[in-house]
Amino acid sequence: MKKYLLKRVLYMVLTLFLVATITFFLMKLMPGTPYSNQEKMTPQQIKIMNQQYGLDKPIWMQYVIYIFGMVHGDLGTSFQFSNQPVSYLISSRIGASAQLGVQAMLFGVILGIIVGSVAAIYRNTWVDTTATVLSIIGKSVPNFVLAVLLQYYISLKLGWFPIADWEGFSYTILPTIALGVGPLAETARFIRTGMVDVLNSDYIELARAKGMNKFGIIYHHALRNSLIPLVTLIGPYTVALMTGSMVIENIFSIPGIGEQYVKSIQTNDYPTIMGVTMLFCFGLVLIILITDIIYGIIDPRIRLTGNED
């Protein structure tokens, strides 16, 4: 197990390094300068600025300098927010995105499990059909459409929740729903399919023959087994949600990281692009590792290390 972990961590570092390298060089291919007033500056002024920020050096040298800084925990300073360290920019805005992502995931997964289970138990009845139709709708309606509708009807017309802003739990409810409907639909579909399979298997028949009641079977046998495929889904999904949804953040005026990322790319804010990309990437490889470990624990059929241990 230790050996396995060590190997995986090494792979993680290698992945991060590769992503950093590829992103850096791709980013440098983008035309233009990181100066927002580029339009009005003369070529001479741009040259002076480039010297100031070390952008006149050959790209490979800039790369070495960047990687050296990154290894030492220095992500540089932003161009859009002048003098603002990228690490501060990220840390001040990742909180809201992460909270929203986790809430949306919890909301989606828990409700999805319930809906999926109910649909499987009552399969081929109207309950099942309704659940299926709803999850198809949930999957296909874009979350920003839902967000705008929720904002208009629930907040503006009914006044139940604040329209926008991020000042307390009540402010998080509508964005959580808007963002959580996607994972809800996805989870429900997964659970239903998994559970239908499981419910048809021999050991469920046996449990039933022993006289176990319906919900006991579902809870003890069926649900646990049908949760396994879900583990693969949840990990990356959570990272994707935590790292910010630009559209939802914009609609509800949430101080998250989503839009900053997109904007940094549009404005050639090199240090921010790198910083946020590396953060996303780190979150993703970490969660994949955790998922694999959890997999081994909850499903004894999967062994992490072959026959060695």
Next chain:
Amino acid sequence: MKLKKFATAGAVVAVSALTLAACGSKSSSGDSKQVLNWDESAELPSMDLSKATDVVSFNQLNNTLEGLYRLGKDSKVEPGLAKKTHVSDDGLTYTFDLRKSKWSNGDDLTAKDFVYSWQRTVDPKTGSQYAYLFDGVKNANAIMDGKKKTSELGIKADGDYKLTVNLEKQIPYFKLLMGFPVFFPQNEKVVKDAGSKYGTASKYMVYNGPFKLTKWTGSNLSWSLNKNGKYWDKKNVKLDKINYKVNKSNSTSYNLYKTDKLDATPLSSQQAKQLKNDKEFLARKAASTFYFQYNQTQKRFQNKKIRQALSLAVNREQLTKKVLGDGSTVSKGLVSKDLAKNKGKDFADQAYVKEGVQNDNKKAKKLWQEGMKEVGESKMDINLLSDDTDKAKDTTEFVQSQIESTLGDSVNVHVQNVPFKTRLTRSEQGDFDMVISAWGADFADPISFLDLFTSDNSQNDGEWKNGEYDKLIQASKTTDAGDADKRWDDLVQAEKILAQEQGVAPLYQQSTAWMVKDKVKGVIYNSSGANYNFKDAYIKE
């Protein structure tokens, strides 16, 4: 012990109750607080006036700081820190008597704060993107190029309240510039104490303007401007507080506006089309013109008739009303309307050349055929470069259909919508046939636009060249610089040449549609530079 705690708690409650009661009676006596809730559509990136580059920053700087002058309605120069100004006969030396005033931390504001601020901005180490506005101040360019020391800049403090500025050449709009934030003073001690954190959060800043910035952490989505008790003219500041809230979605901010959480909100063009007859609707003209540039290194675009035909084929009325619908207006010329006036006459009206911005399909066709013959082509493919925003895409689509339907089969327009920075870079490199460019003026003078199209200007991407135009612009800066009327005529003539020759073809002047509550009064909006001045604003309940 317990009893003691209880008593303390009791006292606290009693005191707060009293305080609350006091507050209550105060507000009921009609002395309600003057609070304005304003929408902003982007974060505030910087409060360092040497490094700021965007409208949000300039607006906050303009309301929290003050320079030698403050720009009032129609960019009129109003008194700021300069109590008295003396200009030498040759127009090259300005002497200012400063009024006694204080920074918000209690420090005296002296002439040295101006000297320090200006030197800091032109210092190449600072990396200011607006330092070019110092062009004309003695030695500024040499310092920016690293050839001279910052101490050699043409600004000197004689004692605490006398400031002398030396120029290399006359700058007829010098006073206007003094109302732009890059020329405001900075407190050296505060800048040095904050070090690299200067301008990154409200706690590292001091102010000398009508308001003080609070609750800004550097990247958050709300902040406030509170009345500055140390401002020299505080008795004329009516608002107690301006709450800013960043909403990036116009539907969100409009919902907040409807529920009275905001007193003003910008609108999307969709919303603007629906609300344009509302009494709270307002189209704010920006000093920003969108125009065609033709790549005149290509032989076909050196032909005037070709350029004219392409411009005449576009129905600008429809473009602004139907396609954009955000209050944008048809340009009268390159220089935007409501920017500059001389003797009560708007520059845009005086320099208006009808054929320059008109739609005349018959004439367009005729000129097109003649032009095609002259350049010896029978069919033309034209790449039209533009931004990739929704608005830019709508515009290019419209322009493409207009040109193709008017000029017929002999022209094919290929639209290329690219990201902003790509558009800039390709324009600079001359990698385009036709491009829709935009220019916004930094200060309220026509030269802010007209400087662009002199032969050697690096922003003249289409490389249109006209000797007479160059001469007129040159005269406005040299021989006629001291004579406001002559200079004005030079610039009017220059713009007329640009329009007649179709060096560029202006399309529209940008506007932003807003809803502003009736009770909000006295807000000064200028189309160029730092747009908003809230010094005189108030709420009428």
